[in-house]
Amino acid sequence: MKRSFLNCLVILAMTVSFLSPVAASEEGLGADELASLLKSYESYQADFIQIVVNENGNKVQETRGTLKAKRPGLFYWETSAPLSQFIVSDGETVEVYDPDLEQVTIHNLDDRVQSTPALLLSGEVDNLEETYKVSGRKIGDNTREFTLEPRSPDSLFTSLRLTFFKGELQEMRMQDSLAQLSVLSFDRIRLNEPVEAGAFTLEYPEGVDIIRDGA
Numbered sequence: 001m002k003r004s005f006l007n008c009l010v011i012l013a014m015t016v017s018f019l020s021p022v023a024a025s026e027e028g029l030g031a032d033e034l035a036s037l038l039k040s041y042e043s044y045q046a047d048f049i050q051i052v053v054n055e056n057g058n059k060v061q062e063t064r065g066t067l068k069a070k071r072p073g074l075f076y077w078e079t080s081a082p083l084s085q086f087i088v089s090d091g092e093t094v095e096v097y098d099p100d101l102e103q104v105t106i107h108n109l110d111d112r113v114q115s116t117p118a119l120l121l122s123g124e125v126d127n128l129e130e131t132y133k134v135s136g137r138k139i140g141d142n143t144r145e146f147t148l149e150p151r152s153p154d155s156l157f158t159s160l161r162l163t164f165f166k167g168e169l170q171e172m173r174m175q176d177s178l179a180q181l182s183v184l185s186f187d188r189i190r191l192n193e194p195v196e197a198g199a200f201t202l203e204y205p206e207g208v209d210i211i212r213d214g215a
Helices: 005-009 031-039 117-121
Strands: 043-053 059-070 074-079 085-089 093-098 103-108 132-139 143-150 159-165 168-175 181-191 209-212
Touching (some): 031 132
Antiparallel strands (some): 043 059, 085 093, 143 159, 159 168
């Protein structure tokens, strides 16, 4: 099953419905605390496992891959075969390369795309409250959870939860308007380490179809 571009971006999230009951919140957290955590990330690199679950609770897809993000606006996403796909953002456009389709799609970073969960790791986070209703809580000494509910009815998801452990983003959970759930767990996290030159440049063979917004 080949994902569309927008579904590929919203994979960086998971649904609130999949969270197990936890201890009561120690104190309320909000957009300022979340923005402070995210702004401390000059770069973020990790491997991931993504699981997609349908409205009946059945797993319909599992993929593995790697991501790299660097402020301001740089993002790289790669999933392994059999659902191989590459997504790169330079802060102004997003390129999506599907090797199976021999196709590259180039999207402008309009307001709708900029509000996707993927770009929280590399985009602007000072005005989170303008885009999301943010609530959060502490769980024990080391875990922080934040729930984001988009204010726009045109958002790509209805609820997003981010889980941090000792300041590192470990997990993201999302539910979309079709009741599909996307689950992303991070491993081998490298926070604020140097990112190699050229990491945010997408290379693809000559002869692939290139499709641009509005074309």
